[in-house]
Amino acid sequence: MSFEKLDQLGRRIEALDHALAILGADEATHMAVGGGEARAEAMASLAGMRHRMATAPEIGDWIVAAEAEALNEEQAAALREFRRDHVNLTCLPPEFVERQTRTRMRCEQLWRELRTRNDWAGFQPALEGVVTMVREEAAMRAGALGLDPYDALMEQYDPGNRLADVSPVLEELKGFLVDFVPQALAVQEERLAKTPLKPLSGSYPVEKQRDLGLAMMAAVGFDITHGSLSVSHHPFCGGVPTDVRITTRYRSTEFLSSLMGVLHETGHALYEQGLPRAWSHWPLGKARGMAIHESQSLFVEKQIGRNPAFWTWALPVVERHLGESWTLDDILPHVHRVERGLIRVDADEVTYPLHVILRFELEQDMVAGRLEVADLPEAWDAKMQAYLGLSTIDTPADGPMQDVHWPAAAFGYFPSYTLGAMIAAQQWAAIEREHPGASEDFTRGHFDHVNDWRRAHVWSQGSRWSTPELIERATGEPLNADHFRRHLQARYGA
């Protein structure tokens, strides 16, 4: 039976994915500094095996044959995802992938070097090479999938998401935020004029911060028998669903940024830990995509972790670990701090979407050929001025050279971040409709209700539904900006 062959193939690929995931997490947390070269070679070789295994010529035939077999509903769903995976993996010719990998890696290396020197002129030709190939890639993916080029790129990250649906929602959000950011800043300024910000700085030993992080992780649902917390330079969530590795970094003078990072990665981890175990060797058993994944991390970080009700419970926990007794009035101005800035990854939840929308608009134009790389600094600056009132014309390093995504040829990825924020708000609204006491639960450190809801509607579903289907089935309505807008107004408005 051909489905059986796909099932067996899935187990072999799962073993290689397991190795790659653990080797990757280990590299960032426990590897000896001199182990990098051999590790890179081993991982490249394993990734090559995985790719050859997943794109072997007979797999297409197995999929076609399995579609004629008598499958139960679960198997049929699995087969759809086997096909989706296979099409996405095989729609680019191997020689193109090799050429693109070389172009992309050279551009990433240049980016690392030239960004620190603010050297746009040196970087531009390399990025032009990447964009030329991204246009080719988009055209080939579009042909294979029967989609528009930018939709075909997004399809890699968020299956089912289409510009026609996503664009109006982000456009509406942009319109709202361009007005709302100044309002939120004014509200904050007024409040700070009355009550100046109380610094949270002190001396917080790493070991105590780590214990605090572990206590918070466990409280919001992280299963410590199936995961761990380590230290790495860049925080991440990695590993495998039965052993999820999350990381943070610590500053001994300040605890909040590490703790919020831990909560963010815990949100990713809960999704991984909650995926259907029985499907773990099928594409069907994987998380649905980047927007849904980000919705889960932002749910824990923003909807739970920046909710005042959460801090009612959390402040005594912080006090037990760090020995500081702050009040809600001390902590919330930090947790809800809004600031205009040039850097996306440093942005708060009010300004962050404008950083994303700027990139989303520019990359659509680049993919469509309406914008050339040479004109990117001016185009970036114009939008930055229009959306956030800031200029990057003299600092391309903080403008179009800011992120690794474009040098890495990851076009179509940026919208996932803000879609995730909207989806999280929409899920929270759905939960509150069902269970109006959800926020009240947080004051007692109870997170079962929000976790049960997300387990039922998101985590346990794996890749059963497309991104928009999953959103609508879970929340009862298609993706929209209303809930996120109301969330921001309630938290940051007058």
Next chain:
Amino acid sequence: MSFEKLDQLGRRIEALDHALAILGADEATHMAVGGGEARAEAMASLAGMRHRMATAPEIGDWIVAAEAEALNEEQAAALREFRRDHVNLTCLPPEFVERQTRTRMRCEQLWRELRTRNDWAGFQPALEGVVTMVREEAAMRAGALGLDPYDALMEQYDPGNRLADVSPVLEELKGFLVDFVPQALAVQEERLAKTPLKPLSGSYPVEKQRDLGLAMMAAVGFDITHGSLSVSHHPFCGGVPTDVRITTRYRSTEFLSSLMGVLHETGHALYEQGLPRAWSHWPLGKARGMAIHESQSLFVEKQIGRNPAFWTWALPVVERHLGESWTLDDILPHVHRVERGLIRVDADEVTYPLHVILRFELEQDMVAGRLEVADLPEAWDAKMQAYLGLSTIDTPADGPMQDVHWPAAAFGYFPSYTLGAMIAAQQWAAIEREHPGASEDFTRGHFDHVNDWRRAHVWSQGSRWSTPELIERATGEPLNADHFRRHLQARYGA
């Protein structure tokens, strides 16, 4: 070119070996407790891929074809080891390997359960099944290799070692030790009657013991940029040569056992770190075998770490870390403690070889069909009485049920431990001949000379020579018991 194909195959196998080694070390040190089942499945699947890759039918043809190619000396050496590996991997039919794996795993599971209950009667049939298959295995290996059956089993662990060479040496050692153990005990008793043993117990925080271990590792040559020290239930040396993972366990009331364990594993690690990097993807680049590997761990633990000269330097280091100022007279009676006991892994360097020789003799008889499993408890007891004056007739759990090796079908492995001890002593004698101040160096914490010698004669040689060739090329004489005997006499004699 066929050699090129083998070279490429070697790189793919190296990647899988890298993954298996890191996943294995990670499992014992950093894996979440609930991650075991998925880890076991992933590792079994990767090990299966590795086996299929290394035994693919075309490889035999590549080897034959490569033997007709123009190869340089290094490539010719590599090819010899490719062939050796291939013969060892393919000389058993796959159906036999499967049947043996099932038999062995059932016996290991039973062993874990029944050993704690001292239940020989329940265990005997399972071990009989294993021994029956080991006899078949030995016959098949013997046929493929043109060796005697027990030699063919040893060949897996120490290529080139033959009973005809090894047996007389171990026989001579046994004769010496049966007399020497009572002498050494009498010497010790007399000394303790004059100066009672001073306890080394106290309170030694794990973090301080760890720092002490790291300081000692670095001093004796461990390259911390290519390895690390972690905690695990059973100490081991794992990982890959560019990232060697060694482990220990700590008791907060006693530091010596953990420290000696760290030195032992450091000896293994130095060998791995010193292997020729350029050959890492060939069997030629691997450590030669178990006896040589054990010689390197025992060199650091016994020849360096239990040498009084070492402790002249080490005691102030211990004091800096643990705050205890002991004298040589305090520490050496612990470091050189001799005790008759039933348990091999707890034995000191004087009694240990008798535990090994007992097993070596019994397993030869079992493989040859001269001894049946049913008669093992009596045979074990008789030798235990003759060699160490102890009885195990009522405690088979501490007799023939003591070790995992036989349930795991690892016959031919035991001699490696004591061969390693003899080789270490023989290497030390060769070093002292060349550099009479070697011991004196230790008092100043200088280990360059012993490391340079071992790097040149052992580590950098990989699998270039058979076990006996390596011994003779390094030390100028074939394996013999003289140096080990003199070492024991000097350290423990009257």
